[in-house]
Amino acid sequence: MARGAADEALLNKLFHAVEDLLSTMDEVSSTYGLRGLLARSGRCRALAANPALLNLAKAVLGPKAQAVKGLYFDKNSDANWLVPWHQDCTITVMERVEIPGFGPWSEKEGIVHVQPPVKILEGIVALRIHLDDAGADNGALRVLPGTHQHGRIPSGEISKYVETIAPVICEAKRGDVLVMRPLLLHSSPPSVAPSHRRVVHLEYSAVDLPGGLEWCG
Numbered sequence: 001m002a003r004g005a006a007d008e009a010l011l012n013k014l015f016h017a018v019e020d021l022l023s024t025m026d027e028v029s030s031t032y033g034l035r036g037l038l039a040r041s042g043r044c045r046a047l048a049a050n051p052a053l054l055n056l057a058k059a060v061l062g063p064k065a066q067a068v069k070g071l072y073f074d075k076n077s078d079a080n081w082l083v084p085w086h087q088d089c090t091i092t093v094m095e096r097v098e099i100p101g102f103g104p105w106s107e108k109e110g111i112v113h114v115q116p117p118v119k120i121l122e123g124i125v126a127l128r129i130h131l132d133d134a135g136a137d138n139g140a141l142r143v144l145p146g147t148h149q150h151g152r153i154p155s156g157e158i159s160k161y162v163e164t165i166a167p168v169i170c171e172a173k174r175g176d177v178l179v180m181r182p183l184l185l186h187s188s189p190p191s192v193a194p195s196h197r198r199v200v201h202l203e204y205s206a207v208d209l210p211g212g213l214e215w216c217g
Helices: 008-022 042-048 051-061 118-122 155-164
Strands: 033-035 066-075 083-086 091-093 105-108 111-114 124-130 177-180 186-188 197-205
Touching: 008 033, 008 042, 008 197, 042 051, 042 066, 051 066, 051 124, 051 177, 051 197, 066 091, 083 155, 118 124
Parallel strands: none
Antiparallel strands: 033 066, 066 197, 083 186, 091 111, 105 111, 124 177, 124 197
16 A cells, blocks of 8 residues: 555546546446546546656556556445455457457447456556545455465355455555555455545556557556
8 A cells, every 4th residue: 555645636636537527428327436537538547647656556567557447436325335356357448359368358338348368467557546535434445465466266266265365454545545456356345334435446557468459548
């Protein structure tokens, strides 16, 4: 956890960029979350390149790190969902190109998603920028340490990790940035005391995709 890595100026810019983007969306679901921040908003792309964030990614991935995916979540009293234990195994691309090792494919909110080879997933780092406090009673993320080292874990085998590894609750204050690998098993319980728990989730990579595929964001 990078405590206080995002200052008030950056947090306010992120908040207003997302709010302005949400105001243009027709989907009801976008009230509580939105995919494709980078593809939809030049302001979000620019903020993802802010040195306070980009340098965190570069510290893990090296100087070629760039933002490749952006999402927004708002868990609150009207959207107090349970997120079960899982890995983030998809990337977003500009268009579908049939390449061995890539698939299955899907489209969500107009954004093309695909599961790439595990090597590409292993080269991604995610930054979760907290716009609000996230405590144990407010749906803070839980993670199972070290599970990102086991590659893509079949869904039927997740339970054995849940049963044998003690979870860590990633409590955060506004402005904290959680740096994590998407392959890390993680979950989020419903909030006991629901209030806004807004998070901008950015993923970074330092590699180019093969065969004409392009990151979308």
